[in-house]
Amino acid sequence: xxxxxxxxxxxxxxxxxACILLLNWFVFPGFFTITxxxxxxxxxxxxxxxxxxxxxxxxxxxxxxxxxRGVDLSVGAVMAVAGAVAATAAVAGQPLVVTLIAALLVxxxxxxxxxxxxxxxxxxxxVATLVLMVAGRGVAQLITEGSIxxxxxxxxxxxxxxxxxxxxxxxxxxxxLMLAAHLVxxxxxxxxxxxxxxxxxxxxxxxxxxxxxxxxxLYAFGGLCAALAGVIAAADIRGAxxxxxxxxxxxxxxxxxxxGGTSLLGGRFSIPMSVLGAVIIQAMNTGILVSGLPxxxxxxxxxxxxxxxxxxxxxxxGEIVARRFARLKLRGKT
Amino acid sequence: xxxxxxxxxxxxMIAICCTAASAAGLTVGFSQIGSESxxxxxxxxxxxxxxxxxxxxxxxxxxxxKQENQIKAIRGFIAQGVNAILVAPVVATGWEQxxxxxxxxxxxxxxxxxxxxxxxxxxxxxxxxxxxxxxxVAGDWLVKTVGDKPCRVVELQGTVGSTxxxxxxxxxxxxxxxxxxxxxxRSQTGDFxxxxxxxxxxxxxxxENGGKNIxxxxxxxxxxxVGAIQAIKDAGLKPGKDILVVSIDAVPDIFQAMAAGExxxxxxxxxNMAGPAFDALDAYLKSGKQPExxxxxxxxxYTPADDPKGEYERRKGLGY
Numbered sequence: 001x002x003x004x005x006x007x008x009x010x011x012x013x014x015x016x017x018a019c020i021l022l023l024n025w026f027v028f029p030g031f032f033t034i035t036x037x038x039x040x041x042x043x044x045x046x047x048x049x050x051x052x053x054x055x056x057x058x059x060x061x062x063x064x065x066x067x068x069r070g071v072d073l074s075v076g077a078v079m080a081v082a083g084a085v086a087a088t089a090a091v092a093g094q095p096l097v098v099t100l101i102a103a104l105l106v107x108x109x110x111x112x113x114x115x116x117x118x119x120x121x122x123x124x125x126x127v128a129t130l131v132l133m134v135a136g137r138g139v140a141q142l143i144t145e146g147s148i149x150x151x152x153x154x155x156x157x158x159x160x161x162x163x164x165x166x167x168x169x170x171x172x173x174x175x176x177l178m179l180a181a182h183l184v185x186x187x188x189x190x191x192x193x194x195x196x197x198x199x200x201x202x203x204x205x206x207x208x209x210x211x212x213x214x215x216x217x218l219y220a221f222g223g224l225c226a227a228l229a230g231v232i233a234a235a236d237i238r239g240a241x242x243x244x245x246x247x248x249x250x251x252x253x254x255x256x257x258x259x260g261g262t263s264l265l266g267g268r269f270s271i272p273m274s275v276l277g278a279v280i281i282q283a284m285n286t287g288i289l290v291s292g293l294p295x296x297x298x299x300x301x302x303x304x305x306x307x308x309x310x311x312x313x314x315x316x317x318g319e320i321v322a323r324r325f326a327r328l329k330l331r332g333k334t
Numbered sequence: 335x336x337x338x339x340x341x342x343x344x345x346x347m348i349a350i351c352c353t354a355a356s357a358a359g360l361t362v363g364f365s366q367i368g369s370e371s372x373x374x375x376x377x378x379x380x381x382x383x384x385x386x387x388x389x390x391x392x393x394x395x396x397x398x399x400k401q402e403n404q405i406k407a408i409r410g411f412i413a414q415g416v417n418a419i420l421v422a423p424v425v426a427t428g429w430e431q432x433x434x435x436x437x438x439x440x441x442x443x444x445x446x447x448x449x450x451x452x453x454x455x456x457x458x459x460x461x462x463x464x465x466x467x468x469x470x471v472a473g474d475w476l477v478k479t480v481g482d483k484p485c486r487v488v489e490l491q492g493t494v495g496s497t498x499x500x501x502x503x504x505x506x507x508x509x510x511x512x513x514x515x516x517x518x519x520r521s522q523t524g525d526f527x528x529x530x531x532x533x534x535x536x537x538x539x540x541x542e543n544g545g546k547n548i549x550x551x552x553x554x555x556x557x558x559x560v561g562a563i564q565a566i567k568d569a570g571l572k573p574g575k576d577i578l579v580v581s582i583d584a585v586p587d588i589f590q591a592m593a594a595g596e597x598x599x600x601x602x603x604x605x606n607m608a609g610p611a612f613d614a615l616d617a618y619l620k621s622g623k624q625p626e627x628x629x630x631x632x633x634x635x636y637t638p639a640d641d642p643k644g645e646y647e648r649r650k651g652l653g654y
Contacts, residue, residue, distance in 0.1 A: 035544075037570055043540065044537075047533075047536050047537065047540065051536075146369045146372065146375045146653060147372045147375060148557070148587070236529060236532065237528040237560075237564065238564070239587075244525075244527040244529065245529070289538070289541075290540055295522050295523035298494070
C-alpha cells in the first residue's frame, strides 16, 4: 500500500492559517473573542471572513481560469465597473433585482469579452485581460463621472453589510458560491475538462473536447464572480468608488489561488483551497491592523509571511521534511 | 423665503462678478493633471467657474496623468499666444525646457496645487495649500474640544510615504504636542479610500475594547472618515458623540455626515486654487506687480455650526 506523505495528511495551508491566527492571538489577546451584538456576531475572526469574502469570490472564479494555464488580470477593474453600474441603478431607484441583474450582466459581458479574446483569437490571457484591466477602470469612471456615487437603498446595502444567521452576508455569499462551484467541478465532468485543458490543450481538443467553449465559460464565470465581488464592495461602503474599488485585488486573488496550491502551469486545482488562501491573506491583514504595528511595516510583514507559506508548500521542502520524519521513525524502531 | 434667498444669492453673484470683471478679455490656458480624484474634478469645475466669473476665456487641456501631454498642451498654448498659462504639474521634475519656452514667449506661468523642482524665475507664482497647516488646524480643534480630559486618538493615515500623509500627520502631532492628555493610541494607513478606512477602523475598534477606549478619530481625508463612521456605527457606538470624528478635505459627503451629527469637524482643502491665481495674474498684468512666489490658500475649519446642509448643497454639483 502506498504510504501517505506527511504533506498530504497535514495541509500546509491549514498549518499556515493556524500559525497566523496563533500569531494574531499573541499580538492581540482578544483576537478570538466573538460577541453577539445587534443580531449578529462581532469580533476579529468575523472581520477576517467578512473582509476576505470579496477576494475569496474573485479567487473562486480565478482558480479554474488559472487551472487552464490562463489568468484574469481584469477582475479588479470589473469589480469597479459592476459597482458603478449597481450604484447608478440604485440611485435611479431601481429595485434590488434589477440592480443585481444589471451589475452581474455587465460582469458576464466583461468575462465573455476576455474569454473570446483568449479562446477564439488565441491571445495570451495575460495580454488579453490586461486590456480590460486598464480600460475597465476608465469605463467605471465614465459611469460614475469621476465621483463616488453614494446610494441609500437598504436592500443593496444589505448585500454588503447585512447578516444571515449572525454571519456577515458577504461571507455567506462566498461560502454558497464556493460550494456551488466545487460541486459543479467535482460532481460533473467540468473539473475533468478543466484539468485536461490545463495539462495539454491540444491533446484535450483531439479527444473531442470543445476547449473553446469550456474556456469561454470559465472566463465568463470569472467575470460574474468579479461583478458579485464588486457589488459587495460597493454595498459595503454604500458607494461606488471607481478609482479605488478592487484596485490591485486581482493580485490578491491570484495569490490566494497560488497559496491554495493551484499550479500556475495548469492542471491541478482546488476551489475550496483557494478560498482558504483568501482567508489566510485576510487573517494576515486583520492581524496587522489589530497588532498596532506602524503602517510602514505592513508590506514587509506580508511579504515575509507569504514567502514563508510558499516555502512551506514547495514539494522540495515537503520531501525533506518527510524524509527526516521517516528517518526519525526508523531510528525509533532500532 | 426661497425666492428671497435666490435673490440674495443672485445679488451677491453680481457683486462678485463686477468686482472681478477686470481680467475680462484674457485668454488663459489650463493644463490639468487629469481626473484621478473627486477633488481634482472639483478643482477643474471651480477653475472653469472662476474663469467664467471674470470673463476669462479658458482653454482646458486634460493630461490624463502624463507629463508629455502637459508639455504638449503648454507648447500648444504658447503657439496659440495665450495671455497666461495655469499648470497643475503631474510630477516635480522635467519642466525647465518647456517653461523656458513660455518665458521666452513672455507668457506668465502659474503653478496650481503642486510645486516643481525648477528655477523659481520660470514661473510667476505657485498657489497651493499648506498640508502641515491642515493637520495642525485639525489638531487645534481637538485640543480645544476635549479640554483637559484624557483622550486617546486613533489616526487613519493616507498612503504610506505620500506627501499629504506625511505632512498632515506632522501638523496634527505638532498641534497636540504640548497636551499630555491627548495621545495617538493607534495609527494605520487607510490608503485615502473609504473601504480601507472602514476596514482599518473595524480593526481599531476591536483592539481598543470595542471602541470604548477611543475618544477621537483623526483621518487624513474625508473619504476614510466616511468609511470609519460606518464601522463605528456597526460596532454599536455613536460617531460624533462616543467617538469624535475630525478629518481633512471638506468633500460633500462629510457635510452630509456632519448634518446627521456623525462627524464633528473637517478642514477644507479648497478646490479654488484658480481664484487667487487669477487675482495675482490680474494685478501682475495691470500694474506689473510681482506676486509672492508661494501663495498659500486658507485651511478653513468647518464644524456643524457652519451650516453643513448648505455646504453640502453648494459642493455636490462641483464633481467631487
